[in-house]
Amino acid sequence: MFKVNTNFLKLNESYLFSEIARKIEAFKASHPDADIIRMGIGDVTRPLAPAVVNALQKAVAEQADVATFKGYGPEQGYAFLREAVAENDYKKRGIDISPDEIFISDGAKSDTANITDILGNDNVVALTDPVYPVYLDSNIMAGRAGEKTASGAYSRIVYLPCTEANNFVPQLPQGKVDIIYLCYPNNPTGTTLDRQQLKVWVDYARCNGALIMFDSAYEAFITGDDVPHSIYEIKGAEEVAIEFRSYSKTAGFTGLRCGYTVVPKKLKAVDDNGNDVNLNRLWNRRQCTKFNGASYIAQRAAEAIYSPEGRKQINETIDYYLRNAKLLRDRLQNVGLKVWGGENAPYVWVKAPEGLSSWQFFDLLLNDYQIATTPGVGFGPAGEGYIRLTAFGSYENTLRAVERIKKLKP
Amino acid sequence: MFKVNTNFLKLNESYLFSEIARKIEAFKASHPDADIIRMGIGDVTRPLAPAVVNALQKAVAEQADVATFKGYGPEQGYAFLREAVAENDYKKRGIDISPDEIFISDGAKSDTANITDILGNDNVVALTDPVYPVYLDSNIMAGRAGEKTASGAYSRIVYLPCTEANNFVPQLPQGKVDIIYLCYPNNPTGTTLDRQQLKVWVDYARCNGALIMFDSAYEAFITGDDVPHSIYEIKGAEEVAIEFRSYSKTAGFTGLRCGYTVVPKKLKAVDDNGNDVNLNRLWNRRQCTKFNGASYIAQRAAEAIYSPEGRKQINETIDYYLRNAKLLRDRLQNVGLKVWGGENAPYVWVKAPEGLSSWQFFDLLLNDYQIATTPGVGFGPAGEGYIRLTAFGSYENTLRAVERIKKLKP
Incomplete structure (x- = not known):
């Protein structure tokens, strides 16, 4: 059977x-x-914003006409959107992320859950506690969590408690971990890390050969100057971090479905023999094989967010x-x-x-x-x-x- | 590292x-x-068909108005579409599939690739040869394919050649296999199985405790009466088969993204102790954790396909x-x-x-x-x-x- x-x-x-x-x-x-x-x-x-609605209507009209109809798009997303993201979300903040490091998807939930497809199952995963359940559950499904203990915690997960006692700033793990999920501004606590606090984690990852999964889905809500919008504002983060962004909360796309993930080309992991493996190529392969691109009209809608209006x-x-x-x-x-x-x-x-x-x-x-x-x-x-x-x-x-x-x- | x-x-x-x-x-x-x-x-x-375009425009207008705006939908898809599928694609053909056995997604490529998330890695996979590459590559990624041999074949994959010699009808495997991918009408050969030929596979799966992944993405192109539109036309198939459908080729949705997967509630596998496990529940859990539902407007577009016009x-x-x-x-x-x-x-x-x-x-x-x-x-x-x-x-x-x-x- x-x-x-x-x-x-x-x-x-x-x-x-x-x-x-x-x-x-x-x-x-x-x-x-x-x-x-x-x-x-x-x-x-x-x-949805009027500019987004206009873009949707225009894209729908294109799909109704044989001269402008769009079928399969690039699995990684259309160049028009990848370029708009690179320019507006990164370059304008002084961050050097190129369009081919940006992968458009149907949303950050899919990406944060699917990303571990490209990672080995022996990696030790650290999660802030409390945490968005998808990070934990997707790792349980993949077999990285170990067994559920009497307390409800999983034996191979390293929990990083965020409580009143530490003012919701996670402390570095005692032992060595391989993959660290950080979501800031945080879901569920609404708390943030300032640049210095985030740098502590980038430095840890660089020293310990760890990978940071940085979920930046709530970036648009940042009002304080000391709160980084992207982990790549921290020097060296492009060698240790994947960043997830979503249009769900930024622009009300929860029902429309579009987001993106940044996998820098400088980001490397190792195979069993210790040889370097480029994660950008691996994620590209994963997406080309297991995903067929985000909807064209949703991508045009996302592009409209970057217009002045x-x-x-x-x-x-x-x-x-x-x-x-x-x-x-x-x-x-x-x-x-x-x-x-x-x-x-x-x-x-x-x-x-x-x-x-x-x-x-x-x-x-x-x-x-x-x-x-x-x-x-x-x-x-x-x-x-x-x-x-x-x-x-x-x-x-x-x-x-x-x-x-x-x-x-x- | x-x-x-x-x-x-x-x-x-x-x-x-x-x-x-x-x-x-x-x-x-x-x-x-x-x-x-x-x-x-x-x-x-x-x-896109005019009826589909109208449905898209109407859904976009709903998303522009606070009174009708739709955010997150059910991960499994909206009831209006699941019910339309059950009624039109199944009940009208005399097949008893209920809406809660139907999971709406962003397309059959995602589903055929992601489905093995819920299956053990020890299962032996059989593929027709030639085959849609996604079935093979997604199993290589999961670790079910074994090693690549000198011939280019993978050591743990059972290949079922479809050639001129057997008139492109795959023969039953010599040994026992656990998971069999069948795509009919076939991509890439364009050939079909008639009901008797498909029944051979359903009977094999029932006798051998195997699972059939039936990709029916090209069902809309069937003109012959002896070619089954759904594997569930074969008696007992609901106990051994998952069926994938796509609106991509049926209605030109390659750029819009919508499809669905049927996981019957009668479909059971076993855990390591030989206890029955319900696959419908497992796939539901997978989708709720790793997917956020297909776009609302795409689902309204799909619904429009079932209208008379x-x-x-x-x-x-x-x-x-x-x-x-x-x-x-x-x-x-x-x-x-x-x-x-x-x-x-x-x-x-x-x-x-x-x-x-x-x-x-x-x-x-x-x-x-x-x-x-x-x-x-x-x-x-x-x-x-x-x-x-x-x-x-x-x-x-x-x-x-x-x-x-x-x-x-x-």
């Missing part, structure tokens, strides 16, 4: 967001009239969400809750009132206030005792939510 | 289609005025391509070439004139006739001595191509 990949059997029962959806559905079933404000899943709610429009939407984030942050602090994030990020990380677990706080907010959140423990053991709120709702709903929470006594 | 997945180093230098593109570019560089007719890569050239329009385009296929088939036979396919498929498989290898015939057609084809050997050792032509060009170009080939003396 053919066999399954038994690593899948080591996964937790249910993916976090599916479990939350299930709980909300169950609550709605027993309270059909409940007016639930959803501040859980990090999904945007504002419509597109940029202006998406910035207005980001400011809208940041206003929500500030509202959440301020008002939750006003009722006496401890709060992090929400300044350079669309996420607000809230400590549960004394004695409550993440899921208990989740249930309290759902049952008594009809506010759906994300329990921090869903992002890892160190997330226990926290919840995550997102600023992606409407301003009106965010206002209603903080009005409801006014009655909360921590 | 962190390590690469060394299985990647066992891959052939270059993915077939990239290599062809390189050769054509080189020819164009040295013959800037050459009028090359491209009959190589299987990409469509007709524009959409169906009529895409059928007209398929008839257009089938006319090209017939023209190629007839005229190549007229000049004395041996030809297969082109009746229930958009591909025509042509035997090279006596004494010519695939690449030699490729070079001859490119250099002397300015016709770009695909060398059969690129699809596997048994493809040596053949080339593949596609019917996806314009009728005018197809006509010009066969006029040029008139002068060929096999």
Whole structure:
């Protein structure tokens, strides 16, 4: 009989967001009239920018005409978009990334999950804790996580706790690790690393032959000057880091699907004999074999973000969400809750009132206030005792939510 | 130092289609005025159907309005499309497949490559030869192919030759295999299996605990009554087969990106202890973790194919391509070439004139006739001595191509 990949059997029962959806559905079933404000899943709610919509309509019209129809595009993405990314997201910030180091995809979730296809299974993986579940689950599936222990932690994963005690700045691992996932501005905590703090990790990777997977999906929300937009702002990072970017939160592309991954040509790993292997070539091969390129119309839509009017429009939407984030942050602090994030990020990380677990706080907010959140423990053991709120709702709903929470006594 | 997945180093230098593109570019560089007719890569050239364009425009307008904006969709696809697929592609053919057995994706290439994520690496893989390179390369990457031998074949892959000698009908393997890839109507040969011939494989899989990966990307081109549109037309196949479908060739979606995969709930594998594991659940978990759903607008576009006018329009385009296929088939036979396919498929498989290898015939057609084809050997050792032509060009170009080939003396 053919066999399954038994690593899948080591996964937790249910993916976090599916479990939350299930709980909300169950609550709605027993309270059909409940007016639930959803501040859980990090999904945007504002419509696409007019410049993006125009680009989409134009691209659709091209696809309707035999003279301008586009079939398969390059698996790596169209030159027009790779060049726009290199110019706007990198060159304008003084970073030297060339178009052939940029791989356009259907989104950062696919890329952060698929990237380990090109890496050996013996590598030791370090994850911040709490963490975006995809990094962990994709490594469990690949067999890099080892066994699940009694505590719920996986035996071969090195956890880097980010808590109130270290002000959510992960400490360097004790032993040697091979692959380190860093997401800044952070999901779920909304916290950031400044250049000096990020440099510590680049230096560690350079000294220890490690690879940094830098997820920069929330880069557009950075307002502070000391927060790097790209890991390549740190000298030498192009030799040790892959960077993931997404248009999902930057421009409301969660339903449209487009993002990109930067694999610098200077980035090298070794084979079993210690010979250098170029990761850019390997990722190119992976994408050419297992992916057929992002949608042409989505790529034209992404290109429109880099036009002056597109940029202006998406910035207005980001400011809208940041206003929500500030509202959440301020008002939750006003009722006496401890709060992090929400300044350079669309996420607000809230400590549960004394004695409550993440899921208990989740249930309290759902049952008594009809506010759906994300329990921090869903992002890892160190997330226990926290919840995550997102600023992606409407301003009106965010206002209603903080009005409801006014009655909360921590 | 962190390590690469060394299985990647066992891959052939270059993915077939990239290599062809390189050769054509080189020819164009040295013959800037050459009028090359491209009959190589299987990409469509007709524009999207009006019903599809209307659906796209409507969906784009929805994304422009806060009241109708759609963010993240279900990873498995929207219910409206899963239900349309179940109804039109299955129920109407008397096949009982439910919407939750259908997983919408960004295309069959991703799915056929990613599907082995859920399968153990010890499984023995059987491939028809010649074969769509993605099946082989994705298994090499995962470590299931073993070592590359002197002949170019991989030590752990069981090859099922399809040649003139067996009329392109693969014979059952001598030993026991675990996973069998079948693509019918076939890419690259354009040949088909009738129900009895496909039943032989379903029966083998049922008797031997094997899994069939049935790639049905060219189903829309079937004209003969004895050719099954779905493997689930064969009794018991829902217990042994996964089916892949694509809108790429059916409706010209190569640049839009949408397809789907059917993983029946009756399909079971075993874990290391011999316990049953449900593959539908495993694939669902894989997609929820490593994929974020197909684009909403692409799914609305796919839905439009199932409307009466959409169906009529895409059928007209398929008839257009089938006319090209017939023209190629007839005229190549007229000049004395041996030809297969082109009746229930958009591909025509042509035997090279006596004494010519695939690449030699490729070079001859490119250099002397300015016709770009695909060398059969690129699809596997048994493809040596053949080339593949596609019917996806314009009728005018197809006509010009066969006029040029008139002068060929096999």
